[in-house]
Amino acid sequence: MSKLAAGQALSGVTVRDTLSGGPVTVGKGGKVGLYVCGPTVYNHIHIGNSRVHLFWDVVARYLRSRGYDVKFVWNITDIEDKIIAKAGAEGVTWQEIVRRYTDSFHERLALLNVGLPDVEPKATEHIPEMIQTIKDLVLNGLAYPAENGDVYYAVGSYPAYGELSNQRPSEMRDTEKGDTGFKRSHLDFTLWKASRGDPAEPSWESPWGAGRPGWHIECSAMVSKHLPEGADIHGGGTDIRFPHHENELAQSKGAHPEAEFVRAWCHHGMVRMANTDRVSGEATEKMAKSVGNVVDIKAAVEKFGADAIRMWLLQSHYSQPIDYSEAILSEKKRSWERLLRFYAQVQDATSSSRFSDELAEELTVRFDKAMRDDLNTPEAIAAAFDVTGRAGRAVSDGAERTEFGSLATALGDLLGTLGFDLSAESGMEYDGVRVQGRDALEVGEDILRLAVERRNAREARDFATSDRLRDRLAASGWAVEDTSEGPVLRRR
Template identity: 65%
Template sequence: MSVKVRDSLSGGLVEVGGDGRVGIYVCGPTVYNHIHIGNVRGHLFWDVAVRFLRSRGYRVKFVWNITDIDDKIINRANQEGVSWKEIVRRYTDSFHERLRLLGIGMPDAEPRATEHIPEMISLIEELIRRGHAYPAPNGDVYYAVETFPRYGALSKQRLEEMKVTERGQTGHKRNPLDFTLWKASKPGEPSWGSPWGDGRPGWHIECSAMVEKHLPEGADIHGGGSDIRFPHHENELAQSCGAHPERTFVRAWAHHGMVRMAAEKMAKSVGNVVDAKEATLRHGRDAIRMWLLQSHYSQPIDYSDEILEEKRRSCERLLRLYREISRSETSSVLSDRLAGELRERFDAAMREDFNTPEAIAALFDAAGGAGREVSSRPASAGEFASLKEAMREILGVLGFDAGEERISEVDGVRIRHTGEPPEAVLRRVARREHSRRRREWSEADRLREELLREGWTIEDTSAGPVLSRR
């Protein structure tokens, strides 16, 4: 069976993976600052999509790039009085650290722009040869958008309408909309040799060159944020199809919606950003996954501490239901039915444009069915082996931490938890529980806040406290 992806270019569903192979290219970060929680959305979603495809036997080649030369990088280096390479090293390391915190895996290839200068020069030369690009007297090279009749098709804009909104200096451009393929070097900036003089590549050309090198048969799926559909992806399409009209560049374009804060797009330029590391330490990786995956990737999504706290609680409920049946060794008729329905719904949802909200709804429905049975007949908790296996597999594909729940008895208090919390943490949880029993609410609240600052959350239940790592 194939997977269908909603293509931003045609608007229809496009089948990919019919031959068992899927090539995915996603636009990665420009490494001049720490990534914020809005930047994380695409990487987390594609992490899940790749996990699903591989779980179904597809041979996936997953690529995202690092933009390691750009005006923003140079400006940051000049502000700090360090080399541009130091900025790249620092923020590439920061990017990787934040991915690890969120449990996001690395791609099969992570090419950097500066490693592909020869490929970009070759592509620009081909565009000039075919009449799609022209060198300017100052050493810049531009793409002539009027030579590509389909320009604007991806962003659903007409060339005449784009001209109306064009602002700024046109310089040596023949048309104000023509975009830069090669920038002539300026004093003090990094540069590379080229047929047009020393300089560096424009932003758009790097992805065209890297898709062609790392996915030579074309990308089955090209992902990125809706904010770069125009001009970045529009320009990629014009470049690659202009240089090699006989090749398939991309079979399906998939754009994820923006993360908003107070109804405004989260962006460094606006200043309304939350560092991805800070958000993860504050709310926990599972809460962030639940928040992002319960909305379809193509839709915008709102961020707030209140929303993330709600998602953390709902995720903990789901995982607790799973852990209640995690020691099951036999399967009842109900277990087999719930497991079968879950697998069928999950597979159908993910094959239809990676519908993670429906996939998670199927998980909650299955867990809820088991939970109602266990509540009415506690002995049935050991009769859900088939559902346990189905949930374990699906939780793994979605990237949730479904570790086995344990019980520690400390100072007469039974504490439920996963992993191995430090003894000092368990003792404070026990002290808090004793404070609650004595109705010393201020002391109980103080201990709860203290643990919260250290990354631990406590949920009070009739069976005792439940400790979770955020």
């Protein structure tokens, strides 16, 4: 960490709070409590689901790299209607569904180089805390037991309901399906579901009889237990701002009005499928399991690599929606490889010129400024491309690569903190041309263009041009081998 970064470490990070609509600075005392809503484990997460986990993992990495004491929590919803339905459809226990898809969740995060949080609590491990929160709500007059054994939150008893999602209760929709005839209002939501006697459904004893918790209550209980001073930042998708986060806020403030629940709410935009068939070219369809247009993480990593996915997700501001297509991912893959090749060329530099020191200082300043201003990863990455572009031009004009040691350190800090893999031992692919192992870190854009031109000539059966380009590559120290999977470029 540079002296600049160290000096700024405790000055706080400013984020835009969804509730107030304005900036909120957190971490001034050097500590940050971060809570993010995790998955309901009834299916594999897809590439759209991964945005929230990858982004907040980056935030935790950044804060820790700058000296903050971070406690990072995300939950696992391991009891919910979708889990029970999946178990029934497959004829297995709900515990088997939970085990399978929790393992799958962790496996797919590992493929993306996303680390796990400090605490990953499960809903079923916090039944006593949820029951106590419900008891507090009933005592405070914000919840009521119904004749059917359910317990409901009385939305009309909480005047601030709707502020987080910027809605009036009179305009809200009913968000719960099924038998709601025991509610006082259609907007009231379930805190405790009474057991209906189905042996396949789990249940726990409570003051209101056997049953299980509703979905929303778990996060209120978990924040209270694991971040007793409140969450500095509560993250999640815009799709659960209402009703989930709205209900969380109402529950927590209703049960413990004297306590600070969340200092800043941060919601990330949805991943959308790029609709290339439309004349406008706009992407308007949300990626979702219910729609059936999801992209499997394993397949995406195999085709594009984890770092291309990371570049795609981080080059858009977390609060904005982001479009997915194979063309977009291919472009992000090339962008990442361009940065990686420059880093590889200077990472073993033995000295630092004045120009290198200036660029390194600029990169560090811009990186920290971007991240401290609403966690602006696109601006941070733009700074990396700008600075390395100027350094690359200097090298082309005769500057020695060995004199960029300070820039290599600053660039490595930025890329490593953002979670990119700086080894690239597996090589890379450029427009159909494969470059293996460490050679991928040394090949230049001019050599890659020649290799692509040769491939195109060979596919067009223009063998004279193909042979001429092969000779030019050989003269530059590169050999190309034609394989069943396409041309492979390597050092001679």
